[in-house]
Amino acid sequence: MPNTQYDALIIGSGQAGNPLATALADAGQRVVLVEENLLGGSCINYGCTPVKAMLASAERAHQLRTAADYGMQAQEPAVDMAAVVARKDEIVQAMRNGVRSNLTQERPGITVLHGHATFVGPRTVEVLLAGGKTQQLTARKVFINTGTRAAVPDIEGxxxxxxxxxxxxxxxxxxxxxxxxxxxxxxxxxxxxxxxxxxxxxxxxxxxxxxxxxxxxxxxxxxxxxxxxxxxxxxxxxxxxxxxxxxxxxxxxxxxxxxxxxxxxxxxxxxxGRRPNTDTLGLGAAGVQTDEKGYIQVNARLETNVRGVYALGDVHGGPQFTHISYDDFRVVRDNLLRGKRRSAKQRPLPYCVFTEPQLGRIGLNEDQAKEQGVSYRVATMPVRTIGRAREIGRTEGFWKVLIGDDDRLLGATVLCAEGGEIMSMFQLMMAGRLKYQQIQDMVLAHPCWAEGLNNVFTQLKRP
Incomplete structure (x- = not known):
């Protein structure tokens, strides 16, 4: 069995592993990436991209069904499910091809292997390749980015x-x-x-x-x-x-x-729910520690208890979002390649549920503020009071903001059309440590969703 040595070994082609591979290769390192399934990880193949593509089809169907609300003749859509899936597949395949091109054609320092990797030592893995052959790989640093899979509850039958x-x-x-x-x-x-x-x-x-x-x-x-x-x-x-x-x-x-x-x-x-893809990695042979659910334990730099072995993305537990996985890449990149001290702890956690209306969240909600004993004022504004919402007929939901004693934003919950985009404006407000009065008196273009920022703080009160 041939043993090939690399500077970096990445197990899993997810939203942290792929950009890390290119960053390390651009820095002159020899990189090998092992993927058992499809390039691109969960986001591209069975998460964000396919679901949002199909949600777009569902939204078109809803628009046909509710057209009478806008002065047009409504009709029940004739849904071609095979065509809906085909559109989704075309989008996914294009993105998957982009990942492959980026890893294999644009970066000569990256080797991509398709197979299952199992640790046989702290920084050595054995790869069972797709054709049945095995290859042993050793690297100075190993990065685990294997993600999660569906958890099946223990229910009779x-x-x-x-x-x-x-x-x-x-x-x-x-x-x-x-x-x-x-x-x-x-x-x-x-x-x-x-x-x-x-x-x-x-x-x-x-x-x-x-x-x-x-x-x-x-x-x-x-x-x-x-x-x-x-x-x-x-x-x-x-x-x-x-x-x-x-x-x-x-x-x-x-x-x-x-x-x-x-x-x-x-x-x-x-x-x-989900469970981590760690049970078949042979982590015991590497001495890598996991918690009782199988998630890999890491420090603030995302390094495991074994020096030179890191875990990125959903596999180390915590919030399971694509943007958090990508930030894991930035944490490792900055610490290893840019000489910066960057931590994966205490970072912002924005997220959005892509229903219609969307639910966008950043910072603390009321339950969390109460649990942590944080003093706050709260204001809730119905979406129907926003001019833009009435004009386009999307009046469901509300905006809720929590303001601290220093007049700065502690968190926001946005149940609203384009809730994710609006939540991101609140995130920028938090990042810039702006006081709410600065936003309340800001000149904002009319008639945009953003105008709600002028009004949402007017009813602040103690809970």
Whole structure:
């Protein structure tokens, strides 16, 4: 078995590993990247890109269905699910090709291998290549970027039925008649609205008392009302005890506050969380430590307990967002290549749920501020008061801001059309440490969504 030595070995072609490979190669290092599945990681292949592409199709269907609200004749869209999936696949393939070109054609210092990597020593791995051969690789530094996969809850009968993961659902070329979604988190909500707007009957089954249990009650209730108004059935506080499948029908037996309930549908997708892809890496041979869930333990520089071995992206736990994975790359790049001391701790955490309206979040919400004992004032503004919202007929939701005793923004929750973009304006306000009075009196173009910044702070009060 040949042993090949490199300066850097990257396991996994995700949103942290790919840019790190190019940065290291540009710095003159010999880099090898090993990918077991598809180049591009979860974001490109079965996360952000495909889901948002299909959400765009669902939005067009919704516009046809609601055209009468804008003075035009409404019609029920004739959805060609195979064409929806084909459009998604074309976008994904183009981005995947871009990753391959960037790694293999534009950077001669990078070697890409397709296969499964297993540690046989602290900085040595054995790669089972796609053709069945094996190759041993040794590097001065190793970077693990293997991501996560769908977690399957321990429910009687679930492993015996042909349920779908969210990845498999994205490739389904026939529209489900009745889609049951097990899990009411961010992923489950986006899929619920997507398939409801395309024409499926949709039921969300969530074990907690509300959707998005980490959000304030007003955000959870507001988004639940939006989904229910579009025809999504939401079953809360439902502890599923058993799943069965017979003659094309799934049956979920759940315990609810009202007693036992049976929920039936033609398709079942499990969206109850993720688990790290670490169990087949042979981390024990490298001495790399994980927590009880299998996530790799790292310090502020993303280095594991083994010197020279790093973990980037979802595989080390914490918030699982593409932009956080990409920032992991920047942390490692700056520490190793630019002589800067940069930490992965205490960084901003912006995120957005891409329902319509979107839910954008930055900084503290009220629950978090109370838990941390942070003094704050709060103001909530209904979206319907914004001129832009009334003009284009997108009046659902609210903006909520938390202001500290120093008159600076502690956090914002934005349930609104273009909520992610608006949230980013609040993030810039926080990054610049601007006081709310500076934004309140700023001249902003009319009639833009941003005008709401002039008004949202007017009703500040103690909770």
């Amino acid at each position: 679930l492993q015996e039925v042909p349920f779908l993961t969210t990845t498999q659902l994205l490739d389904l070329k026939e529209l489900p008649e009745h889609l049951v979604i097990l899990g009411g988190g961010y992923i489950g909500l986006e899929f619920s609205q997507l398939y409801r707007r395309l024409g499926s009957r949709v039921t969300i089954v969530e074990s907690h008392r509300q959707l998005l249990e980490r959000e304030d009650d007003d955000a959870c209730i507001g988004l639940t009302r939006v989904l229910e108004a579009e025809g999504v059935e939401v079953v809360l506080g439902a502890k599923v005890r058993k799943v069965s499948h017979k003659e094309g029908t799934y049956t979920l037996t759940a315990q609810t506050a009202a007693g036992e309930r049976r929920i039936r549908g033609t398709h079942l997708v499990v969206a109850t």
